[in-house]
Amino acid sequence: MKKELKIRPEARLIKTIGEDLIKNPYAAVVELIKNSYDADSEIVTISIELTNEYMYDKKQKFLKFTIEDDGEGMSLETIKNTWMVPATSYKVNKQYSSKKKRVVQGKKGIGRYASAILGDFLRITTTDLNGMTSIIEIDWKQFDDGKFLDEINIPYECNRTNLKSGTKIEIYSSIEVYYDESNQQYKDSVNWNENQNNLLFKELRKLLVPTNKSNETFEIIFSNKGLDKFGIKDKNEKIEPFPVLDSYEYRIKGKISSNGKGLLFYENKNFENSNEKIELDLRNTYGNICGNIEVDLRVFDLDSDVIQNLVNEQKGKEEKLGKSEFKALIKEFSGVGIYRNLFRIRPYGDHDFDWLGLNARRVNNPTMSISTNQVAGFVSIESENKSNLIEKSDREGLKENENYDNLKKILLDVLSEVESRRYEFRKNTKRGRVVANNIKDTVRDVFSFDDVNNKISVILHKANIDAHIIEKVQFELKQEEIKKNNSLKNIEEVLAMYEAHAALGKLVLYVLHEGRKPMQIIGLKLNNLKKSLQRFIKTKDENIEQDIKKYNEDSLSQLEKLSNLFKRLDPLMITRLSKRKEVNLYQNALNNYELFKEILKRENIDFEIQCENKELFIYGRDEDLYIIYSNLIENSLYWFQTTKQIQKKITISIYRDNNYFYIDYKDNGIGVKKEHVNLIFDPGFSTKPEGGTGIGLTIVGQAVSRNDGEIKYIRADEGVYFKICFKDAQNE
Structure with a gap:
């Protein structure tokens, strides 16, 4: 007959749950405040003070933390069956508070044990709605004595009183006495200081949502007194949420x-x-939308002139902030907080916690993307049951599941709506970095002497300089410009080479993926070849000889595939700009398709090349067409991934009309928004939520321009439609 064993935990397990799981005193206080909220309290008072108590067989000084509320309190039964039960499912089953029907906050059933972080001794005085007052006392030191949990006795008393309902939690922290040799006297030492006091006060301010739309009453009072000898100033204040800054430039809610x-x-x-x-319609983008979400994001420009305008707008204020103070203020309040009901979920909203990865996006594209110190706001989410956004047991954020990932993606989508509009506004008003539409023209402007020539001519005419001398100056400037044109050509060649290398870098990933299969097959055939050779040497069997020949032929066939694959990259592996030659438009498009064939097949994307006349040639550069196609196809692949569309298709149409050759590139993806059409070729402009570099279509435009062509975006009923036009140079 089988016998049974029982798990018997040591008492220190409780302290492990509290101290080790909830790692700091600020989170511990927050957990106790949430319990007050769940008890339908309207006001909670947190106080820190010195006290003399008879404890551990003698009267001594303690630093006392008190958390007191006016909620429904706890009955003795609730204490026994809920408070004293670690990881109780009481709140999981209850879900809503008794009277005010608040969504309960603490569901793990362990947060209250974090009080051990603040001190060694705990006293709870609680009065229920029937006037029964219970007092329990817990000496946390007992839990370190190696006893089992069921050996710890918790003293309590319960009596009927005239006290109002509510709960008072008193936590006592021992005061150490040390000898100060410099002053030759004994001094007290507490495990609390001014910095910790300010951090707790700040944490409480960030705990509450900045705008309480529910209009329910829940106040927090914070006070400390008599701690000046420890460098802690007296404080007695109602906790107000941090102000939502009104000095923003842009806002989305x-x-x-x-x-x-x-x-x-x-x-x-x-x-x-x-x-x-x-x-927004994200139904075909994300599987689980993670419940209803409310957002309010405020974005700031940190340009010197913008900050100066904020300084100037401080009319009638006695204490005016300077530019550096304004920047510091924005930085202090920056960050995107996540709130559930009234309460912030730590550490979301801390200015140094970049949970959305905004800084990395900005590194990739500083013109378009904003950093974490430029946005302040909050996101309200629903309960765990409705959103599946679940708090970690250590109260340090949400579990990183699919719903959490989708929350981040949704917020980046929302933020990108601000970024694209901000980019267009800054471009039109020439605020911040001035981005040129055409890099090639910008470089040529640098080497042009026309403006300098005209200005010098005006100055010389006004000075009544002889016309012959003016003409000579203009001639010398023109000659200098001609000399500089050689340098201009070299720079243009280098730019073209870098663009080819950028396209090559994108294609390498696809080539590696496509080349992996032939390599695996070659490895398998060589292994079989080795075994067959060993058997043939011993047996001279003709059937084995035929197998050897077959393995050899198969390996050579796969090697030829690899060779052809790398040959397709040759046009992009340049060290200088190639000379123009006749390029077959159909064959070039087909070669580009071969590069992407495997990934297109894997993603179930149909690819069609429509070309009645397969002998259409332009006088241009092979590598430029590779640059054009690789960037357009890569963009289609990216945006197809953001939709659940079943039938995905890319179509390339090649044709001639009069003295022009045309390439129509189309896909049936999400297309380009109307307001973005005039921006997509700008360097740095990108609507990719995670922050693209914004140079892909700029490079395409340069490659088309180098071959005397034009590219336009055409509005279509679905997907993207780029029309590329090349002149027939031979018939000009």
């Missing part, structure tokens, strides 16, 4: 529902009555 539909409103404070409505 609204809701994304659990069905994937979003209604947002965008504001640019540089325009009066700016309130653009934005509708």
